[in-house]
Amino acid sequence: MHFETELLPALRRYWGYDSFRPLQEKIVRSLLQKRDTCVVMPTGGGKSLCYQLPAALLSEQTVIVISPLIALMQDQVAQLTQMGIAAARLNSSVTGAQQAEIMRQAKNGRYRLLYLSPERLARADTIEWLRTVPVSFFAIDEAHCISEWGHEFRPEYRQMSSLRAHFPDRPIAAFTASATQRVRHDIIEQLQLRQPDKYIASFHRPNLRYIIKECSGQQQSSLLLKALRQYADANVIVYAPTINKVEETVDFLEEHGIPAIAYHGKMDSDTRRENQERWMSDEVRVLVGTVAFGLGINKAAVRAVIHLSLPKSIEQYYQEAGRAGRDGQPADCVVLWQKRDAGLLAYFIGQLTDPAEKERGWERYNTIRYFVESATCRHRQICSHFGENPKFEKCNACDTCGCALDWLADTVEAKRPTPQKSAAAVPLARSDAPKSAAKPAIAEVDPELREYLREWRRFAAKQQSVPAYVVMHDTSLDELCRKRPASINQLLDVSGFGERKSQLYGQQIFDALKRFRDGARATVEPEKKPRSARRHRTRRAG
Secondary structure, eight states: OTTTTTHHHHIIIIIOOSSOOTTHHHHHHHHHTTOOEEEEOOTTSOHHHHHHHHHHHSTTOEEEEEOSOHHHHHHHHHHHHHHTOOEEEESTTSOHHHHHHHHHHHHTTOOSEEEEOHHHHTSHHHHHHHTTSOEEEEEETTGGGGOTTSTTOOHHHHGGGGHHHHOTTSOEEEEESOOOHHHHHHHHHHTTOSSOEEEEOOOOOTTEEEEEEEOOHHHHHHHHHHHHHHTTTSEEEEEOSSHHHHHHHHHHHHHTTOOEEEEOTTSOHHHHHHHHHHHHTTSSSEEEEOTTSOTTOOOSOEEEEEESSOOSOHHHHHHHHTTSOTTSSOEEEEEEEOHHHHHHHHHHHHHOOOHHHHHHHHHHHHHHHHHHHSOSOHHHHHHHHTTOOOSOSOOSSBGGGTOOOGGGSOOOOOOOOOTTOOOOOOOOOOSSSSSOTTOOOOTTSOHHHHHHHHHHHHHHHHHHTOOHHHHOOHHHHHHHHHHOOOSHHHHTTSTTOOHHHHHHHHHHHHHHHHHHHTTOOOOOOOOOOOOOTHHHHHHHHO
16 A cells, blocks of 8 residues: 555644554554554544545545534534645535635635535435535544444434435444444444444543442532532533533532533534633633533643533543543543433433433343442443443542542532622542642643743634644653754654644644743633623513
């Protein structure tokens, strides 16, 4: 294969990485060999690189990426553009005139990657136009959505089963973070993949600690406060089951001196995106969201994910909890559930009219009930659920295997703060826990420099109207702090800085480092009070 020697140089040139993560190189080779492919890789495993790297190497051909997430398409196109890889998206957020121009350019092979929504792909005129585009292969993101047995079945995905008939000679690659064996078989059948290469990464995330606790509503509030004071310097996601619960939780935390922002489907898209970006760029450390939050979230240093209700399925829980600890550092995944959560899930299943859908609902319900109530190792249960046979009996990283978090030790009802004492976010001591998730702190990173570069990153991102992680990931930022490069060649040694990105930001970074050496420091601002969730409640009530 003539690309044999080009993979690592391309990885270095565009992404600024020196080596592949597990399975990535094999998947890239399969796609370059025009093989149908089915990839199951946990959140944070680096799925998008698997189809983006072949696209970068296939000149004058276009990879068509099907994704259900408009915001994610936007971010990925921005990221690819900054790396020097021509990419575009066709969805409802792009004006008619822009769409016409993108479609014209695509016919001429202008783009290496083109992102479409499943609804867009379902249109007959899209199929006709795609026949005129030099398509190299199709990459289906969130492929579990095609399966009725998947936890996020979307009817519009079912129509993708016609792709094979429309484009019989084009390879199809399916990507998902969470699919059981049954769902994997369904994906392969629905997309009519031909003897696909299958790549199933391990579902075991040893750096995550799974802790499940049944509690009363009062205990839950008290424990949430204790948790967020424990992770006072860290990024945390709190999942709430309903929009009302999201808003109540944000208000409750603010009353106790903990800034938090809300994220849910009833907000207008601009507010939702702004809130997500403020959390991504560390302006506010705590985000409280419904399950609408998180798909495509690219933040490595999340130290805790806390669920305030019973998840609907193991797949949903694994995907959401898996947003913690993507940097490989220890992180805590805590479920604070109440008996009534189970009653609520059962009630909604009872409302289903389709017998097959109801059967699938009860199956998921029974599995998640067993997961939270049994004394079996949580890591083992998750691996087994996805068809993996773990070699360990005890993980020492879940509550049933003896792992304990000291803030869970006792529970007192949370009271409203008195005016004199506004519950400051002070970390609690953790005597019995292993080195905690509360701070991944790498000793040699100067916290003042990190904060100063974070501020520069926020400024650079705002100037370009892109999320902060598009400018650089947290891991790259920490490495910048350690290496303090003074030239483009030295910057190229920082993970995540390829050639284009180094040229784009190099001088700005060197200037920022010089200002810091000369005594400049971050503008110390308390976390801004987020726009209160109450505003959304009032607006809806009207």
